[in-house]
Amino acid sequence: MTDQDHLVLVLKDLPVTPGVYLMKNQAEKIIYVGKAKNLKSRVRSYFQDNKDHSPKTLILVKQIRQIEHISTKTEVEAFLLEASLIKKHRPKYNI
Secondary structure, three states, X not given: OOHHHHHHHHHHHXXXXXXXXXXXXXXXXXXXXXXEOOXXXXXXXXXXXXXXXXXXXXXXXXXXXXXXXXXOOOHHHHHHHHXXXXXXXXOOOOO
């Protein structure tokens, strides 16, 4: 199974609940942490052909090899968890 095949499966399995997503590179290092009120919709948006993506986002997407998620009960929980994970891991693409 290729990395792309794996990502397609992950995207299909994402829930439509609030939560946090962790994007990892080939070395399995977290390169971005994000939050969403709908995980499936938000993560999928990175992989749609969109000319509105910033140059930073385009570079990020090329480096993604794994995506993990943590579902939360509310958007507030997702916000707090995202902040905590960013402080802990200091991902390259989170400013």
